[in-house]
Amino acid sequence: MGTGRLEAFSDGVIAIIITIMVLEMKVPHSDSLVSLLPILPVFISYVLSFVNVAIYWNNHHHIIQAAETINAPVMWANIHLLFWISLFPFVTGWMGENHFATWPVVLYGVVSFMAGVAYYILAKCLIKLHGKRSTLVAALGRDKKGKISVIIYASGILLSFVHPWLGLAMYFAVATMWFIPDPRIESKLVEKEAIQKQENG
Amino acid sequence: MGTGRLEAFSDGVIAIIITIMVLEMKVPHSDSLVSLLPILPVFISYVLSFVNVAIYWNNHHHIIQAAETINAPVMWANIHLLFWISLFPFVTGWMGENHFATWPVVLYGVVSFMAGVAYYILAKCLIKLHGKRSTLVAALGRDKKGKISVIIYASGILLSFVHPWLGLAMYFAVATMWFIPDPRIESKLVEKEAIQKQENG
Amino acid sequence: MGTGRLEAFSDGVIAIIITIMVLEMKVPHSDSLVSLLPILPVFISYVLSFVNVAIYWNNHHHIIQAAETINAPVMWANIHLLFWISLFPFVTGWMGENHFATWPVVLYGVVSFMAGVAYYILAKCLIKLHGKRSTLVAALGRDKKGKISVIIYASGILLSFVHPWLGLAMYFAVATMWFIPDPRIESKLVEKEAIQKQENG
């Protein structure tokens, strides 16, 4: 089985999730600038989720593109990941509408945590399938950032019980961490491309 | 007519259906953990529908990819299948919001049953078009799992009148059945790929 | 400019329109079978619109695939067509919620009529660009069914003022007319394919 179908379907689902989240920002009925104030927290959680889902799209694309083939476990691990990402619109709305109260912030962390775990499982399934054939898949799968994210999310959930803003700070920290490009992977990808060109040419 | 256009359009529609279902989980206005309780049944039916639609995407992709060409009847059989799948968000919301009451569970079964029948009609149209030319299409079309699903859905509808949880158990049984990979089809696909490579190389 | 980008974008927009229409069927809060009755008219108009949008997708794909190139007027004629199709969810909801009252049925007809006109303009722009080079584009553009549809829609709008069901009957008549495959176009497409194979082979 090729990776094309998985990639196209996942891209479609992620594109829809990132876009329908905006529907959680309910249009206020008043035209005053003040009427936007209650939406501000929803806007902030929208920004956080937009960045998070964009990071997942980016990482997902990287790891699937590095893969050469997929099997049934990979396919279901992928559906599992999409399931947790699909819950972002709900937790974004709940956290925003309740102005970052404890439980909504905790649930946001739980969904982020589970999405991170699902990504880890997907990576493991890909590594198992490719074995030592593909060093790239192994490199991406062993990726430290993914593991660190999951740990920060877990500590964020616990810290939310002290004060929800501490948890929130953890979630923003993860998003910021991903902005910094990873030279190791980029160089691996350039390497792979060079090898492929050599093989074809 | 090639299969590309049908595949891309169906993938798009199915990706949107699987994602907008999450909008049926209305964000509660309170920030307490208890306020999530009424959403739990909607969440459970969301999980069931997410898996169901993912299975349809998977099967649909398999059978269309095995096909070499389409005609007008196939195209309309496909639109017919997409129509029934498009009703999943509605029945998911109704069943969840009414905590698995009898009629909503029955209607969920009816839509699942009709989607199964529509898939069967699509398979029949593809077999008729390909005749004995393609053993793969015939193999997929004769697929036992599809027929068994339809029968279990029908019995689920009837059992819902005894107790809706019996019907629900039937629906979950079908979803579980599809998780177990089908070695027969996978081997056929590998075979086909090998033949295609031989023909090209 | 190639047609690929136009095709992919239009396919995406049409796939989303056909799917979000289902959101106009609001989930009833009661679990009785009777509570579905007020939704029945919305369901009927949903079925009509689903078929209509599916027909537009089919025709749009045919004519764009027959084209070899596009220019700015074609691109804007296409956006114009997508605009009118995008209003189907609104008129579907309005017509269904008001149980096929006069004005909603009239507006449904107006949007159907304008979409038909927009399709005609798109066809004209394609013919003007391709000139006599492509007999296929000319054949599709001269298509009688398109013109007849627009005339039936116009008469449907007028008949709605006598009784809305008369207008509705006209709209269903157009949808039914498109179900019957057009042997003339299919043979032209087969012909074109044969010529292309000859040129390549």
Added chain:
Amino acid sequence: MGTGRLEAFSDGVIAIIITIMVLEMKVPHSDSLVSLLPILPVFISYVLSFVNVAIYWNNHHHIIQAAETINAPVMWANIHLLFWISLFPFVTGWMGENHFATWPVVLYGVVSFMAGVAYYILAKCLIKLHGKRSTLVAALGRDKKGKISVIIYASGILLSFVHPWLGLAMYFAVATMWFIPDPRIESKLVEKEAIQKQENG
């Protein structure tokens, strides 16, 4: 990294944004023609936003297609652009529902302005990456229309405080300006295509 993944994802997101905006036009419960009147302003802002997003899709596609490669800054500049475009459904709904009151018109201008700035940043990132290698990217990036749009949006925001209709007139002026095709870019694209054909043939 190739441009294919960026193009497909952006096309998907933009197609969804242009389509879900129609959901901001809430279906009226009455069936009278008068009940459509309060929706008229929402319809007008829907038309404006539909054209605006269509223009962004068009321009985005042009500049990405002209690019040969992307890097991390381009990817994030693209996500940043999609973020501002994703706010169009919200500002469209707010402006329409409040009948073009001052603040909603100002916010519409701010989002339009920021989207214009984000497009400018994306163009700059692409130029920086391609350097003098690609004259086409440079030509598109230096594009005057983009800069003029941003200036008109800024003046539209200020004029909205005098009277919101003045601001609105500015926004419509920008949309109209983009309808006039740019012969300079079209000829460059034809040129590029010719060169590519020469290289391949």
